[in-house]
Amino acid sequence: MEGLTDPLEARRGKLRALRALGVQPYPHGFRRTHLAAEVLEGFAGLEERVTAALAGRIRSLRPMGKVVFAHIEDPSGRIQLYLRADEMGEESFRVASLLDLGDLIGATGVPFRTRTGEISIRVEGLSVLAKALRPLPAVKEREGVVYDAFRDREARYRRRYLDLILNPEVREVFARRAAAIRVLRRELDARGFLEVETPVLQAVYGGASARPFRTHHHALDMPLYLRIAEELPLKKLLVGGLERVYELGRVFRNEGLDRHHNPEFTLLEFYWAYADYREAMSLVEDLVRQTALEVRGALQIPSPEGTDEVVDLAPPFERRSLADLVREQAGIDVLAASDGALDEACRRLGGGLPAGAPRGKRIEKLFDLSVAPRLRRPTFVTDYPMSISPLAKGHRERPDDLVERFELFILGQEYANAFSELNDPEEQRRRFAEQQRWREAGDEEAQPLDEDFLEALEHGMPPAAGVGIGVDRLVMLLTGCAAIRDVLLFPHLRPSDESDRDRTGAEPEECPGAPASPAPSREERR
């Protein structure tokens, strides 16, 4: 092994040496009796010798001649191991000398307190559970100060397993994410909602205004889309008599990536027969309050943006109509203003719009520019233009151009989108037809007509409220993460050169019928 200064080669050499000693470096299992924390907490009560079997990853290693000190880390924390040649025997101690930072090992022994007072394990038996062939970045710590932290964001996202090993706060984020999802599920279950799963692969996509991902089914030789929302299948279930349903699933939107957007994200949608959008607001308040309480233990949450702002999630949230808010902030009555006046106002605020865009888009644009960033406290914005809400029921007080819809804004970000669901099949058909016209005018996000869905509606869908909640954003808020990437274990990244090479190796051969070019023609996209 002399001269093996390449860490990879050195580790492979140690692996060979272990095998030469008759050690199986990748055994089938290990009987763990204690977690590190259990030993640390239980030590005071351990009157007599108790042998503990622990398993974990070597996070520090200090060989000093015939003695080795090491810390192993398991899910509960770290504990120090003390290995002595004279107690373990030469044979076993030779194995200890072949250990590296990052190896997974098992150790059995008796807890004791070292001269410096640290509760440790006096190791009697040592097992290699998985020899690590690659070096772990050498992060060190003393008195809470971390040295040479693993902080490169790209490296952390690309090799999240290292991030999880080396940055404990990352594990906490994902524990909180799981906790938030657990609460959402439990609260909906408790209210009689049935969790369902609907297709991700769809011949006709819909339920939101977004561009889809397109794929291809070889055996059927047909294009398929990855869903952009869960909405339409769930409403078919309302028709089918499942009066309270929800789905917590992944949706896919072919848009840009930034701090708040990943091409795939987790969307909770629930549909509630015989309720309207006002009742849905109360339920959304409950869900937000409950997740905050259980995940954060408080309703006052500091802004993830790193400002001093603290947001108060205690219901009731403010309820304001979109038209009122725009009037206050931009000084325009969007219900009465001419299209030209709306255009002019948009331009004044710095947002151009294509000439053919629907009136509702101009209004929404005005809102996005003048109001949304200012909505810091949780606020339900209500009553949206009909032309941008083709699946929402007309407003009971102004059915010609408004719908019963709300979006929840917190800290200028949208967290939920909901409406009283349109259940008049003929009206729905007209709305789809209008979308079709926008699509022909060049709006790639306009929603395609879904004949299957219309047929279902014709059988009678109960009046209902439907809600979508952006789970990732809620988790961001509750974990203090400013970037969606930080609440996704594997956020989407462009392939690096390295993974590009890997991918090429794994790519299935070209199949007949697969689109030769990833860019569909304009006709295909329709």
Add this chain to the structure above:
RNA sequence: GCGCCAGUAGCUCAAUCGGCAGAGCAACUGACUCUUAAUCAGUAGGUUCGGGGUUCGAUUCCCUGCUGGCGCACCA
């Protein structure tokens, strides 16, 4: 998509005006039976993100591509 910034050893980072590419940790060899950012002595380790250009000479200057971060635009 546009703008700004960044990419140097496994990790964290230096490198003067364009003048031999360095440090700490990790690794390797040796010493060390209570250490804990172990210590001590020594050794090795580089496609300076890729490609091109200017120059006697480029980590450094210019062009271009890639990846990432931030901001803007779009969206949830």
